[in-house]
Each structure stands twice: as C-alpha cells, then as structure tokens.
Amino acid sequence: MLGQIRTRLGAVVASVVLLQLLTTFTGTEYYLTQLTMSAYYGLLVIGLCALMGYAGQISIGHAGFFAIGGYLSALLTTYNLTPHAENSAIALLNQAGLLFTWENLYGESLLTFTPWAAALAALVCAALVALLVGIPVLKLRGHYLAMATLGFGTIIYRMALALPILGEADGIADVPGFILIPASLFGGEALMISGEGDFRIFNYYVAWAVVLAGLVLLMNLMTRSRSGRALRALHSSEEAAEACGVNTSRAKLQVFVLSAVYAALAGVLLTHFKGGIGPEEATVMKSVRYVALVAVGGMTSLWGTLFMGVGLSFLSLRGVFGSYDDAVFGLILLAVMLFAPGGLSQLNSHIPWRRLLPYRRA
Amino acid sequence: MLELYQVRKHFGGLRAVDDVSFTVDAGCIKGVIGPNGAGKSTLFNLIACNIPLSSGTIRFDNREIQRLKPYQTAELGFARTFQNIKLFADMSVLECVMVGAHSKGRAGFLAGMLPLPQHRREEAAIRRKSMECLEFLGIADLAESPAEALAFGQQRAVELARALAAEPRLLLLDEPAAGLNIYETAELGRLIKTIREQGVTVLLVEHDMSLVMDICDEIVVLSSGRKLAEDIPSRIQHNAEVIAIYLGEDYEPAR
Numbered sequence: 001m002l003g004q005i006r007t008r009l010g011a012v013v014a015s016v017v018l019l020q021l022l023t024t025f026t027g028t029e030y031y032l033t034q035l036t037m038s039a040y041y042g043l044l045v046i047g048l049c050a051l052m053g054y055a056g057q058i059s060i061g062h063a064g065f066f067a068i069g070g071y072l073s074a075l076l077t078t079y080n081l082t083p084h085a086e087n088s089a090i091a092l093l094n095q096a097g098l099l100f101t102w103e104n105l106y107g108e109s110l111l112t113f114t115p116w117a118a119a120l121a122a123l124v125c126a127a128l129v130a131l132l133v134g135i136p137v138l139k140l141r142g143h144y145l146a147m148a149t150l151g152f153g154t155i156i157y158r159m160a161l162a163l164p165i166l167g168e169a170d171g172i173a174d175v176p177g178f179i180l181i182p183a184s185l186f187g188g189e190a191l192m193i194s195g196e197g198d199f200r201i202f203n204y205y206v207a208w209a210v211v212l213a214g215l216v217l218l219m220n221l222m223t224r225s226r227s228g229r230a231l232r233a234l235h236s237s238e239e240a241a242e243a244c245g246v247n248t249s250r251a252k253l254q255v256f257v258l259s260a261v262y263a264a265l266a267g268v269l270l271t272h273f274k275g276g277i278g279p280e281e282a283t284v285m286k287s288v289r290y291v292a293l294v295a296v297g298g299m300t301s302l303w304g305t306l307f308m309g310v311g312l313s314f315l316s317l318r319g320v321f322g323s324y325d326d327a328v329f330g331l332i333l334l335a336v337m338l339f340a341p342g343g344l345s346q347l348n349s350h351i352p353w354r355r356l357l358p359y360r361r362a
Numbered sequence: 363m364l365e366l367y368q369v370r371k372h373f374g375g376l377r378a379v380d381d382v383s384f385t386v387d388a389g390c391i392k393g394v395i396g397p398n399g400a401g402k403s404t405l406f407n408l409i410a411c412n413i414p415l416s417s418g419t420i421r422f423d424n425r426e427i428q429r430l431k432p433y434q435t436a437e438l439g440f441a442r443t444f445q446n447i448k449l450f451a452d453m454s455v456l457e458c459v460m461v462g463a464h465s466k467g468r469a470g471f472l473a474g475m476l477p478l479p480q481h482r483r484e485e486a487a488i489r490r491k492s493m494e495c496l497e498f499l500g501i502a503d504l505a506e507s508p509a510e511a512l513a514f515g516q517q518r519a520v521e522l523a524r525a526l527a528a529e530p531r532l533l534l535l536d537e538p539a540a541g542l543n544i545y546e547t548a549e550l551g552r553l554i555k556t557i558r559e560q561g562v563t564v565l566l567v568e569h570d571m572s573l574v575m576d577i578c579d580e581i582v583v584l585s586s587g588r589k590l591a592e593d594i595p596s597r598i599q600h601n602a603e604v605i606a607i608y609l610g611e612d613y614e615p616a617r
Binding site for chain 2: 217218225226229232233236237239240241242244245246247248258300
C-alpha cells in the first residue's frame with residue numbers, strides 16, 4: 001500500500017517536472033499559468049473528496065469557502081490602513097509585524113496586512129464558519145448537509161455581489177504578491193506567489209508542492225489512521241460506527257472543517273496568483289462543478305479526483321468548452337449519477353483499459 | 363453489572379417495553395427470548411442507548427447510562443453485533459475489525475494526517491489486536507478480503523471479531539444465530555462460551571431456542587413487552603406460562 005503511494009507520487013512529480021520542461025522547450029510556457037490555477041482547484045477538490053467520497057457528506061457550498069479564503073485575504077491585503085495609522089490598535093498590529101507597506105499599480109503607497117497574516121485570518125475564518133454551519137447540520141443524517149451548504153453558498157455569493165467593500169460585481173483587484181521567500185534570505189529577488197511572468201515557473205512548482213502535500217496528508221488520514229477509518233465507517237453505517245465508539249457527529253464536523261480549510265487555502269493562494277478575485281468564484285455553479293469533479297474522479301479516489309480536477313479545470317480555463325463551460329460539468333455530473341452513482345471506480349470490471357486510468361482506490 | 367429498573371418504552375399508544383427490570387451479573391451469559399413482537403429488539407436498542415427510554419433507568423457499574431450516546435457506551439466497555447449485519451462497505455475485513463478497536467486508540471485527526479511515531483505504534487497495536495481477534499474466530503486468512511464479498515456466516519464472524527476488538531466488558535448480541543445453520547449455531551455457542559471464559563459478560567437476544575438453552579446461565583422471557591419469567595434454562599423449559607405463549611395453552615409438556 002505504502003509502496004504503491006510512493007510510486008504514484010513519484011510518477012506525479014515526474015510528470016509535473018516533465019510538463020514544465022516540455023512547455024519551456026516548446027516555448028509554450030503560458031500553459032503553466034492555467035496549470036498552476038488548475039492545481040489550486042485540485043487542492044479544493046481533493047479536500048471535497050475527503051468529505052464526500054470518504055465520509056459520505058455532500059457539500060454544495062465549497063465555492064463559498066473558496067470565496068471566504070480568497071475575498072478575505074484580498075480584502076486584508078488591499079484595504080489601506082494609512083488613514084488609521086495613528087490608531088493604537090493599528091500601530092500595535094504594525095509593531096507585531098502583521099502589516100506592511102507596498103506600492104500598488106498606480107504608485108500609491110498602501111499600509112495593509114501582510115499576506116501571511118491575511119491568509120491565516122482567512123483560514124481561521126473559513127474554519128469557524130464551517131464549524132457554525134456544521135454543528136447544527138451534521139447532527140442530522142441524510143442530505144441535510146447538502147441543503148444547508150447550498151443555502152450557505154448562496155449567501156456568500158450574494159454577499160460578494162452586494163457588499164461595496166468586496167467590490168460588488170467587480171470583485172477585488174490589485175492584490176499584492178504573496179512573498180514566500182524574502183529578498184534578504186538568499187540575496188536575490190524575493191520569490192512570491194504572483195501572476196507576474198518572472199514567477200511563472202516558481203509559481204507552478206509552489207502550487208504543485210502545496211497540492212501534493214495536501215494529498216499526502218489526506219492519504220495518511222484516510223488509508224492508515226484511526227480517524228480516517230472512522231470516517232469511512234460512518235459513511236456506510238453511522239449506527240455501526242457509533243457502536244464501535246466513533247463519535248460520528250464530531251468526526252463529520254472535523255472532516256467538514258478540514259475540507260473547508262482546503263477550499264479556503266486554494267482560494268487564498270489562487271487569489272494572490274491571479275492578483276484578484278471576483279464573485280464568479282462564489283457561484284453555486286462552481287460548487288456544483290467541484291461536486292462533479294469528485295464524482296468523475298471516482299468518488300473515493302483522491303488520485304482520480306486530483307487527475308480529473310486538474311485536467312478538466314485546465315481545459316475549462318483554456319476555454320475548450322467555450323460557452324458550454326457550466327453545461328459540460330452539469331453533463332458530467334448527470335452522466336456519473338446515471339451510470340456510476342458510486343463513482344467511476346465502480347466500473348472497474350467493465351472497462352478493459354481501466355488499468356490505465358488513475359481510478360483505482362487508494 | 364448491568365441493571366434495568368422499571369424500563370418502559372412507548373411508541374405512541376404501543377407499550378413496546380413495559381416495566382421490565384432485571385440484572386445481568388458480571389461473567390454471566392444472559393439470554394432474552396420471546397415470541398415475535400415481544401419487544402426484544404426494542405429492549406436491545408434501549409440497552410445499547412440507540413433509542414431513548416420513556417421511563418425507568420439502566421445502570422452499568424452503578425452509573426446511569428440511559429442518556430449516553432452509543433459511542434459513549436462503547437467507551438464504557440459495551441460492544442455489540444447487529445441482527446441484520448452492518449459491516450463497513452469499501453473496507454477489508456481487517457480494517458472493519460480495526461474500527462472495532464476505535465475506542466482503544468487516542469490518535470486524533472491531525473495525528474492521522476502526520477504519521478508521527480507514537481501514532482504509528484498505536485496503529486500497529488490496533489492492527490495486532492485485530493489480527494488476534496480474526497485468528498480467534500478462525501478467519502485470519504480473510505483479513506485482506508473485502509468485507510462485503512464474504513459469505514453470510516463469515517460476515518457474522520467478522521461482526522463478532524469487530525466487537526471483540528474493543529476488548530469489551532459487556533457483549534451485546536442481537537440474534538447472533540439468525541441465518542446460521544445448525545452446525546454454525548453450535549460453533550457459535552462454543553465461541554460465546556469461550557468469550558465468557560475470558561471474562562466478558564454476554565447479553566443475547568435470540569430466537570434460536572437450542573442456542574439459548576445450551577449456553578445461557580439465565581433467561582428472561584418477554585411477552586407483549588412485559589417480563590413473563592426469569593430463571594435458569596431448565597426451569598424456563600418447564601414454566602407453564604412460557605410454554606403457553608410459545609406453544610399454546612393446551613400443550614402438554616412431554617414427560
């Protein structure tokens with residue numbers, strides 16, 4: 001089992017490197033931009049896969065958590081605190097190193113939260129919201145979570161669209177780069193998560209490092225830990241899991257919060273990479289798309305979900321589906337539910353070439 | 363060890379369990395029998411804390427347990443099997459049994475994501491314990507098979523192994539012989555006796571008379587939700603009221 005995971009991880013790392021070299025040598029490095037963005041969507045869908053595929057709890061509101069992460073880090077890193085600099089609380093934050101001064105595209109000098117502080121705040125906020133939504137809902141069985149998260153996602157979308165501070169229909173633009181390695185550390189230029197061309201290859205690897213780290217953590221949890229077994233157990237019988245000593249409400253809440261944090265982290269990093277976020281990221285259609293990606297990825301397959309999540313997001317970002325973008329994902333969801341409601345891994349015995357697919361269960 | 367005191371459960375106007383009191387002593391095998399609709403399964407679910415009581419108390423080691431959640435009773439040392447087998451889909455037999463040992467572990471969610479040495483040792487211990495349970499039931503060779511793909515009798519054995527992996531103090535068996543043939547039932551009887559010898563108290567609800575009469579130290583007979591009799595098997599067999607509800611009032615016991 002462990003050997004198999006290592007082999008696959010090695011294969012994924014090798015293909016990531018190969019793709020980069022290929023684009024560099026063929027002069028098509030612009031593909032890396034969409035591949036980076038797709039990797040972040042991949043992070044979101046593997047988190048949703050843990051919730052949906054393994055623990056059996058459906059969320060149709062994960063775009064909401066993505067938006068909480070993205071919008072909050074965008075707001076905190078662009079909201080100019082200079083007029084309030086004299087305020088003692090702001091001064092205190094500044095002294096603690098949580099604020100920094102930078103110049104935006106128009107040469108204005110801004111005093112804002114640092115990306116690190118903003119990201120932390122965004123993740124904590126997403127976790128708390130997930131806790132608030134999850135506590136009442138996860139005590140119930142069945143599809144209550146799907147309904148509640150649908151409502152939650154709609155609220156977040158309307159807020160993004162209506163609140164002037166979040167830029168209404170325009171969203172928030174001109175978000176600064178997320179400096180990961182400061183210039184002072186190695187003497188060279190600072191390395192940051194940013195859409196600027198100079199950082200393209202660096203960003204591509206950062207995104208994949210984050211996604212694969214996230215994948216390994218979930219793999220450990222699901223395949224060889226007590227808590228992961230408990231989640232898979234309650235998926236098939238909550239009653240039997242309880243009788244084995246599993247606190248099912250708590251376990252469901254934990255995995256819900258975890259998957260919300262994955263979504264929020266994807267939102268934070270993608271927002272810094274794109275330099276902004278708009279309300280289209282918070283739509284219910286996005287949430288449905290993520291559900292479709294988990295379903296087509298094989299439901300209980302983190303590898304399959306990552307492969308499909310990244311692959312289809314990439315095609316979508318390249319505009320391959322044209323104006324049928326949302327329809328394609330709707331169609332995928334429909335087809336999976338009709339022909340393989342348990343996930344594509346269910347089809348194993350029918351497809352002779354299936355060994356070539358990454359659907360086998362981890 | 364386990365005391366039921368004036369336990370009642372009403373569903374609307376139906377008195378499914380009506381004023382039932384009895385005790386289960388430590389180290390004993392106690393059986394609950396009764397005709398269909400006598401309230402056996404309801405009583406079982408009340409003891410397992412799956413459904414709330416209407417009134418009365420259930421004590422375990424002198425502690426009231428009726429308001430606990432099922433997972434909390436597992437932490438106290440309860441383990442159970444299900445009448446209609448509930449194994450975990452998408453899991454190997456070994457993994458199913460390892461879930462049974464859930465309350466023996468401590469590792470939390472984050473520890474599960476980062477395989478720290480302490481967590482690995484705990485996993486190894488759970489795995490070892492679960493393998494022992496499979497060996498005890500003679501199904502160690504099935505450890506890696508998908509649990510769902512097994513034959514019915516084997517699935518029953520996996521359920522029992524899962525319950526034993528928790529190292530329970532009280533084992534609750536809900537119609538363990540249902541669907542087993544006479545050989546398998548006799549084998550089950552021997553197993554339950556061995557389990558008791560290891561210090562586990564057993565309470566079983568059962569239809570199969572041969573099993574109950576063979577292994578139980580004491581039997582409670584339920585009829586229409588009420589306790590009709592409580593005695594040792596040999597006397598239950600000759601109790602006129604019990605014979606009347608099972609076989610009709612005109613039945614003359616064989617001399």
